[in-house]
Amino acid sequence: KVCGTLSLSSILSPGTKKMNKENKLVPGLPSGFEDRWGKKILLKKKLLKVIEKNFIKFGAEALETPSFELSENIGSFLAEDEANLMSDVFSFQDSDKNITLRYDLSSPLARFVAQNNQELPSIFKRYQIQNVFRNEKPGNSRWREFLQADFDIVGNVNFAQANAELCNLISSTLSDCGLKEDQFTINVSNRKIVQGIINDLKISEEKQIKVIRAIDKLDKPGFGLKGVEDLLKKERKDQSGAITKGADLNDEQAAQILNFLKIKDLKELKETLKNPLSQEGIKELEDVFEVLGYGSNLNQVITNFTIVRGLTYYDSFIVETNLNFKVTNNKGKEIELGSICSGGSYAKLISRFRGVDVPGTGISFGVDRLLFALMQLDQIQVEDQKPVLVCVMDEKYLKNYYEIVDQLRNNNINAEVFLSTKKNLSKQLDLANKRELKIAIICGENEFKDNTVTIKNLIGVKGENNKTIPKSNLINEIKKLVWKNP
Numbered sequence: 001k002v003c004g005t006l007s008l009s010s011i012l013s014p015g016t017k018k019m020n021k022e023n024k025l026v027p028g029l030p031s032g033f034e035d036r037w038g039k040k041i042l043l044k045k046k047l048l049k050v051i052e053k054n055f056i057k058f059g060a061e062a063l064e065t066p067s068f069e070l071s072e073n074i075g076s077f078l079a080e081d082e083a084n085l086m087s088d089v090f091s092f093q094d095s096d097k098n099i100t101l102r103y104d105l106s107s108p109l110a111r112f113v114a115q116n117n118q119e120l121p122s123i124f125k126r127y128q129i130q131n132v133f134r135n136e137k138p139g140n141s142r143w144r145e146f147l148q149a150d151f152d153i154v155g156n157v158n159f160a161q162a163n164a165e166l167c168n169l170i171s172s173t174l175s176d177c178g179l180k181e182d183q184f185t186i187n188v189s190n191r192k193i194v195q196g197i198i199n200d201l202k203i204s205e206e207k208q209i210k211v212i213r214a215i216d217k218l219d220k221p222g223f224g225l226k227g228v229e230d231l232l233k234k235e236r237k238d239q240s241g242a243i244t245k246g247a248d249l250n251d252e253q254a255a256q257i258l259n260f261l262k263i264k265d266l267k268e269l270k271e272t273l274k275n276p277l278s279q280e281g282i283k284e285l286e287d288v289f290e291v292l293g294y295g296s297n298l299n300q301v302i303t304n305f306t307i308v309r310g311l312t313y314y315d316s317f318i319v320e321t322n323l324n325f326k327v328t329n330n331k332g333k334e335i336e337l338g339s340i341c342s343g344g345s346y347a348k349l350i351s352r353f354r355g356v357d358v359p360g361t362g363i364s365f366g367v368d369r370l371l372f373a374l375m376q377l378d379q380i381q382v383e384d385q386k387p388v389l390v391c392v393m394d395e396k397y398l399k400n401y402y403e404i405v406d407q408l409r410n411n412n413i414n415a416e417v418f419l420s421t422k423k424n425l426s427k428q429l430d431l432a433n434k435r436e437l438k439i440a441i442i443c444g445e446n447e448f449k450d451n452t453v454t455i456k457n458l459i460g461v462k463g464e465n466n467k468t469i470p471k472s473n474l475i476n477e478i479k480k481l482v483w484k485n486p
Contacts, residue, residue: 032138033145034368042382044147044371047177048129051149051365054173055127058165060151063126065108067133071098074107075313075352090133101133105150106313106349106362113154113360114353123155129367139329143368150343152362159345159361160287163188163317164295166363167288170321170341171297173365178380179323184340186297187304187320188288191344192281193273194308195315197260200275201253209312210247211257218261218306220338225261229254266303284316309344317361318344327376337373341365386437387414388478391428393444395421400448404441404474411475413482432458439481441474442466457481 029035036044071091090101102108105128113120129149138144151169153162167186174184194215198208214231217223222238230236231246232254238244249257263269266289270282285303292298307320321341326334343363350358374380388408390401401417408415418428425442432440442454453474457465469477 030144032136032143034143039382040371040375042385043374043380044367046380046382047367047371047374048149050176051173051367052127052129054169054176055149055151057172058125058151058169060125060127063109063112063128064130065102065105065112065128067101067131068094068099069102069108069111071100073111073353074100074102088134088136090135102130103134104132105130105148105364106152106346109150109152109154109360109362110349111353113350113358117354117358121155123153123157125151125153127151146369147367149365149367150362152360154350154358154360156359159317159359160284160291162361163288163319163345164291166319166343166361167292167301168295168297170319170363171300174321174341177370178374181300183324183377184300185322185324186301187307187322188285188301189303189305189307189318190281190285190316191308191314191318192284192316193269193278193305194260196273196275196278196281197257199277201249201256203247203249203253207247207249210245211249212308212312214247215257215261215306216308220336225258228261229258232257261306263305264303269305281316288317309342313346313349314344315347316345318342319363323373325373325377327373337369339366340370340373384438384482385414386435387416388439388441388482389428389432389437390415390417390441391425391443392418392421392423393425393442397443397448400443404443404453407474408478411479413475413478429456429458439478455481 074089089103092099109126109128113124127150129147131145132148133145135144136142151166153165167188170186175181191212194212198211203211211232214228217231218225218228220227227236231244232249233246233251234248235246236244260273263272266282266285270279273279273282289298289301292301304320307318308314309318309320319342320339322339323337327337329335341363343361345359345361347357347359349360390405390408392398392401398417398421405415405417418431423431429440438457438459440456440458442456447453447468451471452468453471454466454468455474455477457467459465467477
């Protein structure tokens with residue numbers, strides 16, 4: 001427990017004992033967490049503006065929920081370890097309750113809707129952009145804290161319309177983020193198709209989630225049909241030697257599922273699978289494509305029956321969006337990034353609280369994963385926010401420098417006065433270059449006597465990058481340079 005507060009001055013006071021080399025702290029982060037700064041932050045903010053603008057354009061209103069939820073309310077839909085259902089999340093004891101950092105934004109939404117159902121409209125569209133936390137193995141654009149941007153529709157709606165709208169929203173958002181049509185693909189399927197096969201094969205209930213998660217890994221790096229087959233049967237050993245227990249299906253059950261995974265065409269699937277539940281899922285997909293045909297995004301959406309989504313609350317329509325280009329990880333190795341926007345439909349998530357089914361459907365953009373890819377793609381321009389630097393030539397003119405900086409700021413130009421009166425001009429410009437600033441204003445005795453200013457274009461051609469102008473022209477000249485050097 002923290003019993004008091006220390007001031008910065010007391011920590012840094014001359015009397016404070018210096019920390020010896022053996023005891024000094026080593027700066028670093030826990031595995032799976034990341035600092036972000038510079039261009040990455042600017043691009044992230046741009047993406048968030050685009051995503052939120054599209055969410056609002058498609059009719060949603062904003063929601064925020066706390067980072068923590070009661071563990072019993074948030075559920076264990078992420079869990080893969082049967083022996084420890086909360087192993088993939090961060091949970092803590094809080095007095096007589098267990099609380100958990102949210103691992104997605106859908107479970108908090110379900111709790112919110114159940115808690116506030118009397119005040120909400122019968123069809124509730126909400127968007128939510130907040131961090132989520134997962135206690136899983138990090139790496140290759142996977143973090144233990146990351147930002148999600150969710151859009152959900154809750155209520156009794158025509159789900160062909162609602163799910164087609166989700167596809168339209170994904171396409172509109174990614175296009176506005178700067179991606180071209182051939183750079184991403186929206187994959188859709190329906191969990192009822194797989195569930196119908198599972199029912200036909202008489203697979204026991206305790207094995208079903210393992211089967212679904214095995215199928216979902218088909219397109220993941222290092223898996224393929226062989227990896228899925230191992231997970232459907234006894235066990236899978238990965239390259240490191242780690243063993244994952246399989247669903248323990250017999251050869252015939254595994255073979256039929258693998259044969260299903262080889263089918264790519266909706267028409268062929270309809271002719272092959274005859275059980276009523278699979279046929280129902282196929283019909284629901286056909287209805288979604290019919291509604292998509294009324295708009296302009298039909299060509300962006302394809303069927304992919306291998307996607308089933310690992311989270312257990314999805315029960316019908318599902319969607320995953322993949323980029324059609326590869327990226328490199330921090331070690332320079334080319335990798336498949338995985339889904340950047342996914343989701344689906346659910347009917348039982350809210351009924352855990354209310355006792356009656358309240359259907360919903362939604363999608364989630366993995367903002368940090370999308371950011372990871374777009375930083376490498378480098379085809380999206382971000383607004384430059386670097387300030388104009390007003391150099392300090394002489395301390396006696398400090399008041400004048402602040403008059404110049406005020407004039408710039410009052411005209412919506414980012415600007416600052418150099419924060420020392422002891423460094424010469426060369427040192428000031430060196431620091432400006434290190435910060436990648438583009439414009440400096442230099443005013444000494446001659447400039448103030450002649451009522452002029454000297455503008456230095458720090459990225460201009462050497463020998464041609466200084467320009468002395470009347471002070472009255474300052475704003476116009478600076479705006480020209482800011483526009484010229486975005």
